[in-house]
Amino acid sequence: MATPATQKAWIVERMGHPSRALKFRSDWPVPSEIPKDHVLVKIQAAALNPLGWKLMQLAPNFLAKRPLPAEYDFAGVVEKENGTEFEVGDSVFGFIHVSITLKTRQGTLAEYALVPDKCVTKRPSNIDAIHASGLTLAGLTAWQSLNCTRLEAGQTLFIYGGSTAVGLFAIQIAKARGIKVVASASSKNEELVRKMGADGFIDYTKEPIHKYLTSHPPSPKFHGIIDAYGLSDPSLYTHSAAYMAPDGVFVTTTPAPHRISLKELGYFVKTLAATTWPAWLGGIPREFKFPALKANKADLEALRNLVAEGKVVGVVDSVYEMQDALQAYERILTWRATGKVVVKIVE
Ligand SMILES: NC(=O)c1ccc[n+]([C@@H]2O[C@H](COP(=O)([O-])OP(=O)(O)OC[C@H]3O[C@@H](n4cnc5c(N)ncnc54)[C@H](OP(=O)(O)O)[C@@H]3O)[C@@H](O)[C@H]2O)c1
Incomplete structure (x- = not known):
């Protein structure tokens, strides 16, 4: 099936509590050009992080480059690629580093996201997309x-x-x-x-x-x-x-x-x-x-290997449907979630 021109996505439109900052849209463009060393991922699940709601509440629009899709972590399937190690159809997981989202204005609470090769790795067969979405x-x-x-x-x-x-x-x-x-x-x-x-x-x-x-x-x-x-x-x-x-x-x-x-x-x-x-x-x-997180492919591969060896597992607190993402934010905002709060994007 051809990649659609537009997609559903939760867009951060303004500063504030997620219920005020986010808008669910069905007309957000899917990137059509895939730059070298990038993949277009069809997202299966996106996991929330405190970084998402903290930036929504604290960073003004001009610093956060809004509007843009929310969130950073994902698991999904490679839809398109350009010059990477991946093939179309590969199951993958990873994240989009916040500094990259500011340049590319991509986010993972969306059906598709453009991700640089260094932020993606293949999903081991011993972990499903829901659990893999919160690993990175x-x-x-x-x-x-x-x-x-x-x-x-x-x-x-x-x-x-x-x-x-x-x-x-x-x-x-x-x-x-x-x-x-x-x-x-x-x-x-x-x-x-x-x-x-x-x-x-x-x-x-x-x-x-x-x-x-x-x-x-x-x-x-x-x-x-x-x-x-x-x-x-x-x-x-x-x-x-x-x-x-x-x-x-x-x-x-x-x-x-x-x-x-x-x-x-x-x-x-x-x-x-x-x-x-x-x-x-x-x-x-x-x-x-205070080490600020770096997008480092070697570290990501090392983490992936520990998962593949069964030495690291992903713990999931709760799973929400895409249209219920605001409830997912309510859950993470309690500071009582034990493990990842995940939003299912597609089956
Ligand atoms: N520097 C970076 O690049 C970076 C990257 C990722 C995360 N972070 C930061 O790391 C922190 C943790 O993120 P996370 O995603 O792991 O959080 P999280 O899973 O959403 O944290 C939820 C957990 O916090 C515990 N908690 C609540 N209040 C607490 C308190 N006063 N003292 C100790 N534990 C408390 C709760 O466990 P109990 O019920 O057992 O207390 C709950 O299970 C956040 O501040 C996040 O912004 C920084």
Whole structure:
């Protein structure tokens, strides 16, 4: 069947809550020209990420290059290609890096998306499109965060936010590298976090996590910490000398406020001070890193291989029909989704 000229897509038209920012359209153009090293993917499923709703609510139109289709993660089938390793009909998954969406104005909450080769890989046969759709953005973030910690097999990693999508991938990838993992989450997610491979578990809801770790320091101290949730309060980092080894690295997925309020802005100022004031002048004597996600084909292939080997699985919280995408946003906005919130585009 010939590729249609127009498609259904959820378009981000303005800044605001998804219910205000998004419009469902049936007349959005399907790209007809496929640039070199790109594929046109017929999307089967798109997974939501906090990045989507955060940008909708925080970035003004001129910065976000609106209007454009929402979201970044996908699984689908190659419809067309130009000079890539893929063939028409290949089952694939991947993401469109946010910096690329700003140039190409593509998004994955749509029937078709144009994606550069470096952001796509073949879907292993042991995972379906729904589960594969949520692998890339969170999985690569976990992979690249773990690389920043420089941890080796036998060392111990603490993951704050073990039940977030990034945290669930970080646990599995760390275990695949032979790293011991202690993870925190709310008690309802203990079983899942342990099933993913965590050796130790802490319920972060009982007591502020930095207080708990200071009064129960691990022995030996953690060799690295990943804050997969992205705490705006920097206390877990500022107290880390009590529970992280001197050469340990603290990695966060987001050091920025989750919402705009005076309290969150206060945390942001504290974070800036704590992460920039040098240790020799009395600053925090532990390394701090915030790695912005990179579109790296080698990392994507490594993640794919772990999935193909059954060492990493995708966890899905819920699945919505395309016309119900606003309900999917309501779900992810609760911050209680355990695993990916997925929107089914076609069967
Ligand atoms: N830097 C980057 O390039 C990058 C890339 C991807 C994601 N991120 C950021 O990473 C963070 C996680 O993203 P995600 O997609 O993994 O999130 P997510 O799966 O949507 O997170 C949902 C989970 O957050 C947990 N949670 C809620 N409040 C919490 C709190 N106060 N402390 C700890 N955990 C809490 C909940 O588990 P419990 O019920 O067990 O608490 C829930 O299962 C987001 O801030 C996102 O923006 C950054």
